[in-house]
Amino acid sequence: TxxxxxxxxxxxxxxxxxxxxxxxxxxxxxxxxxxxxxxxALDRWIGWKTAPYIYDDLAALPERQVGVVLGTAKYYRVGALNQYYLFRIQGAINAYNGGKVSYLLLSGDNALQSYNEPMTMRRDLIAAGISPSDIVLDYAGFRTLDSIVRTRKVFDTNDFTIITQRFHCERALFIAMYMGIQAQCYAVPSAKNMMTIRLREVGARLGTLFDLYILKREPHFLGPLVPIPAEHKIAKDEPDYPAVPPRIAQYVRQSTR
Structure with missing residues (x-):
């Protein structure tokens, strides 16, 4: 027992x-x-909410004064050309030559002297025949949120066309809508490694929701108005305002990874 x-x-x-x-x-x-x-569900909600303002067909794209080209690296770390960059540059050229935008605002990362997305885009666009006087640089577009909000608060433009890939259009437009900005997007083609990028985008969208609704984030740098159109003088190889001091910019770039 x-x-x-x-x-x-x-x-x-x-x-x-x-x-x-x-x-x-x-x-x-x-x-x-x-x-x-x-x-x-949140990922699809963002896509659904922004879908009416995204245009794949250039002919259907309504005209706007300013086209905002969101920056990315021209080369991958292995040295190969970044197809996402090439498609955005070609999209900017098409929108400008097609009369859909009159000015191109190039917004990207300039955290290091050896890494300058806006200046790289500027060189390639000028080489393609875009007038330098119709190109404006934003060196403090460290994140999509910075690029979109700075277009409104620094460059005094509230009704503009974003130029990037569709998945990126959705997040950028969602930020614009949250901020009360009347933007639309010209969706350019994506590269073949779409699955990897798309999975990363899901995480980026969750981060965006957290930034907007919880942290109430603003751009790292704002500053006085620099309206478009206006004269934007650029030195031969050095950025003018609103460039970011290299030491501060390097810190920001590290903190936003």
Whole structure:
């Protein structure tokens, strides 16, 4: 009888431990499923909300004075040309030559002297025949939020065309809509490695929602108005206002990764 009681108690404790682990596993699975479904729903909500303001066909794109080209690196780390960059540059050329925009605001990262997205875009656009007087540089477009809000608050433009890939259009337009900015987007083609970029975009959208609704973030740098159109003098190889001091810019670039 004692042995039977011992084994009964032993297996009862074993069953209890198994039951706890089972509940933990089931509970974790439920939390994971809810999190994934919520993430998917938020991602699709952003896409649905911004869809009416995205144009894939240049002919259907309404005319605006300013086209904002969102920056990205021209080359991958391995040295190959970045197709996302090339498509954005070609999209900017098409929009300008097609009379859809009169000025191109090039917004990107200038955190290091050796890494200057706006100036790189400017050189390529001028080489393609775009008039330098119709190009304006924003060196403090460290993030999409910075680029969109600075277009309104620094460059005094509230009704503009964003030029980038569709997935990026959706996030950029969502920021604009939240900020009360009347923007539209010209969606240029995407490169072949779309799946990897798209997964990263889901995380970026969650970060954007957190920035807008929880942290209430503003751009790292604002400053006095520099309206478009206006004279924007640029030195031969050095950025003019609103460039960011290299030491500060390097800190910002590291903190926004």
């Amino acid at each position: 004692g042995k039977v009681a011992f084994f009964h108690d032993h297996f009862s404790h074993f069953d209890t431990r198994m039951s706890i682990w089972k509940r933990l596993i089931v509970g974790s699975g439920i939390v994971l499923c809810v999190s994934l479904l919520s993430t998917f």
